[in-house]
Amino acid sequence: MANHFYSKRDLTFHLYEVLNAEQLTRLPYFQDHNRESFEMVLDAAGQIAESMLKPLLTEMDRKEPQLVDGKIRVHSGIRPIIRRFGDDGWINAPFSYEEGGQQFPATIMNAATFIFGAANYSSSVFPFLTTGAANLLRSFGSPELIETFTPNMYAGRWQGTMALTEPDAGSSLSDITTTAEATDQPGVYKIRGQKIYISAGDHDACENIVHLMLAKIKSGPLGAKGISLFAVPQKRPENGHLLDNDVLTAGVYHKMGYKGAPIAHLMVGSNDGCIGYLVGEPHKGLSYMFQMMNEARIGVGMNAVSIGTAAYYASLEYARERPQGRPIAEKDPSRPQVPIIRHADVKRMLLFQKAVLEGSLGLLLQCSYYADLVHAAEGDEKEKAALLLDLLTPIAKSYPSEMGCLTTSASVQILGGAGYTTDFPVEQFYREARIHPIHEGTTGIHGLDLLGRKVIMHNGKAVTLLLAEIQTDMAAAQVSPEGEALSNQLGAALVVLDKVTRHLLSLAPSDTEAFLADATLYLELFGHVVIAWQWLRQTTVARQAIANVHDDDQNFYQGKLMAARYFYEYELVKIHALSRRLISADRVTIEMQNEWF
């Protein structure tokens, strides 16, 4: 199918067959919804993606944002896109009716995010960022701040951003030096500093930009404990006017990919004229920001899957159409060439993409489901979901991000020389995918988060809960021989994971450095296990469904069963290499010295 960039059938499978997303509507917050309203949203997302976002994919890559006279100019197609997201209620759709929202579950919103990102990642980040910034304001801001800023943000007239990074503070956020100085008005501060890599930090497709900015109130505590959150508009609304707020754009970054989205370098308060409004309490900025970052991390994982999925379908289409070579066993040159999808090595590269991407999509939707339970359920159910979501977030962000670089690489490889040219979109997807292991916390940071924080929190309670979930799914998988086979392999993988985890935790008290030195590898190992779990769940559903269907559905479920087998055969086995390293006593990366390189 030409221009196929995602599979609605697969989304339906995840949402309603594996996850039973309709069950969310039993919760009061979501009670007005049902599968029909979910489907309306996803159909609308598909329609916007197809008609507005996808047509600009290539053009936004070729015509990068430029800084002209102090203002970043973006592609002219972005303004109508943002307004459309505002007009149609996408930006505040998850928020409550009182806030003008529609109380949509994150599960459905993130499925829409997946569709938008697959169509054109760069264009989809604008409204996504505004939602995140608005969510911080409505969660922690005063009623006055909310009233001042959010209506225009919801409408898509004002852009929201997360303004965290500074020249000397990227991964180490506690080292920010942007300062906030109290004025005589309560909650009103003078802000001074520099922010870099601010996504949508300045552009001409909105009327104003609202930065949710981290800064340190003068004379506050050192490090992370001294960070506060401020709303810092580019233009300050006062008495019905928008006044210049001394947030200057010093530059726009030119990037390898996702070029359509402007990433700004901002000078804040250089002329002593920048006002910021404290959001929530002083010194709690980092904890507030983590709310948005955790949501954003699921979003990044989802967009990694989006880009990978668009590349997967592009390579699948090519593999079906491109004749080259003959089957291994029939090399007669007088016979016509066959489409390359007939070659086992090409099918391997396609199955690799399918297995990684559909496994990741399952995980991300499941995390979104947990987020909905955290938001709208109560008691044990809420607490359990919160722990599972906390534990799985570094994996749900990093596994798809790291693997997306490899799946898009497989797409390029399938197209061969053609894939390396700009005549096909896969090279763009390869470039775009590379951002995800970097932004919203590098993979290294997420490894430390998983092993150094999430695995040990509450005495390992989250891991215990996850294992119970997996074991329930392993029991459910026993209904078919292939489910049983995968279940046994997953059981063996859990033993490996447990052995490695115990070994690493045993190092923690005496040798923190060795404990965490290979946290990135631990994250990878954990990721393989979690995605294997997702494929076990998908296998159980597919095996049960396949008996009663024909034609396309039969093919669909066969594909699921094969992709699961692929994942266990080719991907899950990687834990046996990782575990060898992770239990080794060789401290080579610690002992290595700067001057020996």
Next chain:
Amino acid sequence: MANHFYSKRDLTFHLYEVLNAEQLTRLPYFQDHNRESFEMVLDAAGQIAESMLKPLLTEMDRKEPQLVDGKIRVHSGIRPIIRRFGDDGWINAPFSYEEGGQQFPATIMNAATFIFGAANYSSSVFPFLTTGAANLLRSFGSPELIETFTPNMYAGRWQGTMALTEPDAGSSLSDITTTAEATDQPGVYKIRGQKIYISAGDHDACENIVHLMLAKIKSGPLGAKGISLFAVPQKRPENGHLLDNDVLTAGVYHKMGYKGAPIAHLMVGSNDGCIGYLVGEPHKGLSYMFQMMNEARIGVGMNAVSIGTAAYYASLEYARERPQGRPIAEKDPSRPQVPIIRHADVKRMLLFQKAVLEGSLGLLLQCSYYADLVHAAEGDEKEKAALLLDLLTPIAKSYPSEMGCLTTSASVQILGGAGYTTDFPVEQFYREARIHPIHEGTTGIHGLDLLGRKVIMHNGKAVTLLLAEIQTDMAAAQVSPEGEALSNQLGAALVVLDKVTRHLLSLAPSDTEAFLADATLYLELFGHVVIAWQWLRQTTVARQAIANVHDDDQNFYQGKLMAARYFYEYELVKIHALSRRLISADRVTIEMQNEWF
């Protein structure tokens, strides 16, 4: 060190400490040379690389070749570079004195290739292609053809190319449809067809282009057996004039990376006016071409290492200078941040690059050394070198190419957000590295070559010879405890390789499809083992040398010992995942059907 893009110290180590390249001068063909003449070449290469190639690295990426009025215009800096290569004798340096060459060993020429590629890969391919094309002519062409074409090629006035690929014949070369029709002059044919992806296939930095082109003589045999080789100039030299030869440039490809090199789409003989000169005998074109392709494959592997090395040093420099975060065990925020090279995870990413790249460089120089023995030695020594070179070529091409995508990705990751911007060169290296698993035979093709041809040729004699070489080096490594430890691990890896090889060969008679389905994974496994062998050799040398040196040399050898440890701890262990898949009976990639995707 600013602008450090390769290590001369490391090259010295490989050439003279590990490989003993001076020993080549005992062979009559190389007898006029010595270490001093080798060093003069490498110093000259370094000087040209530094002064002419490297300054254009970024600019050639930003100002792509353009097709203007039927002619591809390249960066104006390329013409002086090609002329300099011609004037200084680089293009024919490996050829004999009678041919105007200098009888330089491939080992030294490829070391120079490494330096040039690390400075600016795009610019280095022009003379490299001319050398390859000239080599075909001088090896197989008539004296008249040689006299007509090669002097101008050696001088850098005429560009040489390899013109193989067609719209319907990429990996499957036997399907080319370009035709050659005999004229009344012997050896002179009319050529008609289309060629795509022709590197340096047209540009304005030379006066003429000489295509070494594959075509099928009309009424010849079907398939690969009917392919002949022709010299097809863009302009035909006749009576002291250059006449248009009806080779039209239909397009220039815009690519993800290595943009400075023009890749052309050619229409050959569209106006019935293209003359080609038969090179050698009819129908032997493919076997002739393989001579050049095998050399080119070592060259591609070398350039993959070049690009990776430049990226490695860029990321090393950044890691040493960029302060961010604090040591795991001393998180006091009042202490200054430390350079990121202090973090184990960053050292891991640096060691990964170092271990892969310096291991690959060792392998490629060793293959070059074998090529010199094939060329200039006799008897058993020659035969043995030929078999080892044949066996190792698919690995020497593919391992660095595939891994180069990952090492440049690690460079980007070390720089974080900065690495994704065009403010630093690593994003360019990441884009450039991606071509290597594609051109000169995709990785899939090399997997089939290794398993389906090289491993089984002469009843496995090449593998037997390689194992004997490795075992000799394992015995030599026993002199130190770390050598002994690595040697034991390598011995265990050889057992795994042997087990996998036997299993796959057992499938060959009854199930060719299963035998070759995972040839790419087999290639990867074999690659890990071969690079581990290279690191064992390097360890033995470093361990012996380190006792008697100080300061920089002490640091250098320490780095070697650590990188070897890294390779065995983190990379070699991957064979334990690959072998599980390779001995599995699950035929998932074969059984997968088109319609199930």
